[in-house]
Amino acid sequence: MLKIDHLSINYPGFNLQNVSFEVGTGEYFVLFGPTGSGKTVLFELITGLRRPEAGSIHINGRNLTRTDPACRRLGYVPQDLALIPFKTVWQNVAFGLYSRTFRPKTENRRQESREIDRRVNEILEKLKIGHLARRLPAYLSGGEKQRVALGRALVVQPDIMLLDEPLSALDEGTGNDLMREIKALHRQFGTTTLHICHRREEMLYLADRVAVMQDGAVIRIGNPDKV
Amino acid sequence: MAILKPNRINRLFSFNHFAVIALVLFVGSLGLLLGAVVSYLDYRAFPAIFRNPDIMFALRLSLWTASVSAVLAVMVAVPVGYVLSRFKFPGRSLFDAVVDIPIVLPPVVMGLCLLVFFRTPPGQAIEGAGFRFVYRQAGIVLAQFFTITPYAIRTVKAAFDHLDPRVEMVARTLGYTPGRVFWRVTLPMVRNSIIAGGVIAWAVAIGLFGPMMVLVGTTRQRTEVLATSIYLELSVGRVQTALAIALLMIVIAMGALTLFKKFGGGGFLS
Incomplete structure (x- = not known):
């Protein structure tokens, strides 16, 4: 609340x-x-x-x-989306999961990496942008960028x-x-x-x-x- | 009310025409100047400089001192450019103006300032502690560093100015501390400008003459760099050797500028 x-x-x-x-x-x-x-x-x-x-x-x-x-x-999607220009769609969405606040709680690094993969891939599929995972934001349409920004905010389970x-x-x-x-x-x-x-x-x-x-x-x- | 129609003369000499003519004239003039060096040069003199141990020493000294001073300039330019771009504090305009002084000052004055500084008590203390610069190779790096750092700062600051701060803000909400945002988001976004700043600073350092002459002099096999080699060769009447060194410096400068443009360097004085 x-x-x-x-x-x-x-x-x-x-x-x-x-x-x-x-x-x-x-x-x-x-x-x-x-x-x-x-x-x-x-x-x-x-x-x-x-x-x-x-x-x-x-x-x-x-x-x-x-x-x-x-x-x-929090999961924040600003008006101009503010995607990180040098990171791919996958890396943009996964970005928050590598921070101390949102890092998945697992027993070791390998499990953590697997969990990040699973969560990012799941959100990309839900937002129908799985096929864009390796693209840079500059090569996306407005709607696709919007989905990436939503995915980046949702994946951390804010x-x-x-x-x-x-x-x-x-x-x-x-x-x-x-x-x-x-x-x-x-x-x-x-x-x-x-x-x-x-x-x-x-x-x-x-x-x-x-x-x-x-x-x-x-x-x-x-x-x-x-x- | 009468409507003013552009007449034939106005159409012929619009600003666009004037701008293109100015560009062609300026680039043409530079081409003529550079062409004069090339046309006057006896081509046997160019390979000969690579067999001349004194010139090779000057080339090696120029390359390593310019490289060290460019790296130092970038290391200073990143934090200084960031502070001038992002922080608001009393006297920021003054700091911003002072940073630019070496750009507008004749380089020889910078050499003179350094020479005089090492005659003052703080300068004597530094030299007394074993850090010797006057008439030493370290002095070349020092003179280059103070002259070229503003060029690197301008390039890096312009890049920070054009960054979208929202990207960093979102990174903060995604759990990153300001320090980690700087290393993981901000710095990679200005990476090319940092390289461009380093390249332009390096190119300026290679060509410096005035401060070298004042602070370290030009002693063969000790403190002679390419720019002072030209002076030494001319002073003993070896014009062809001087021209060959000049051609070498033109090639180095053009290579550096190509790299600078490749990495997105542009309005470094903006």
């Missing part, structure tokens, strides 16, 4: 004011609002890439407000997934296909997910609940059809 409590940050030209909400375990929660309303800043606070001036962030009962980003156990406008750079057909796949993956993995979007159809299709943001504040929270 994620609990955001009176989170605030001010910097020149922008304020995030007293943002509070809770997201239940396994819930698909959408942050909805226009560009510049503070959704991405809120994500950067949750990931620890920015420090809040006030308020707190709890994940599964642990206060992570001052915790290093490396120890928060406590919370953070998706920052994952469909905004895709054409409508590809975006709709991926939207259905994201929903299916959420049903399958049951990972608590926060998703930023400003497309109404996307919000209505994906969200269990929605928080509407405007000018750095949450102005409404509720079920998507009522909000």
Whole structure:
């Protein structure tokens, strides 16, 4: 469970004011609002890439407000995807599994390597990008890159997934296909997910609940059809 | 209101035409200068320099001192370029400007600064501790290092400036400490620029003349490098030998520049 409590940050030209909400375990929660309303800043606070001036962030009962980003156990897909350009699709997806936080717990190195292989190959097949495993990101389409970024975040089995406008750079057909796949993956993995979007159809299709943001504040929270 | 139509003269001499003419004229002029060396050279003189022990000593000394100073320059350029690109601190613009001073300063002034420094108490203390530079081969490396490091810093900093910081941010959320992100993500992304910075620094070091003359002089079989060889040969009237060395240096410079371009070096002064 994620609990955001009176989170605030001010910097020149922008304020995030007293943002509070809770997201239940396994819930698909959408942050909805226009560009510049503070959704991405809120994500950067949750990931620890920015420090809040006030308020707190709890994940599964642990206060992570001052915790290093490396120890928060999150799966983050930023808007520009940020794939590592010199690593192949396989290496990009496996990258997190070699870190201290997400390294599989096994008895020896050989088992660990086997476990990483198994998990990466499984996620690549689920996202239908197994055939692209040896390609570099520069040779992928927008939809394929998006799948790689999703795979990289999912494979570490994070406590919370953070998706920052994952469909905004895709054409409508590809975006709709991926939207259905994201929903299916959420049903399958049951990972608590926060998703930023400003497309109404996307919000209505994906969200269990929605928080509407405007000018750095949450102005409404509720079920998507009522909000 | 009358609409101004480009007249025939404007069409003939647009900026694009001017730009292409400027390029052709400049490259043509350089070609003529380099061609002059080649055409004036007696071709028997070129192989002869490879049999001349003094010139071979200068070539070996130039190559190893430039290589050592280029490696040292890169080792300094990576952290300095990273700090100037990523950190915000009071006086950053001042540090950034000071780093560039050796680029705009005549190289001979750098040699003079070093020579004077070794006459001051801190410099004397360094020499007193056994680290001797004045009129020594180590002085060649020192003079080269201070002159070429800004070129490497500019190249590496430009690469850090153009990196997408999001890639590093995502790596942090995937469980990596800032140090491991630097080694596993940031550094490999600027690898080619680091090589390019090293190559351009090496090429500049090979051609340095002024600081060598001031700090270490040019003694045969001791502190003579290729650039000072040309001076020595000219001073005794052996013009053909000087031209042959010049041709060798042109070949070395062109090889280094080809490598520099191959590794994506570009706006090293940007």
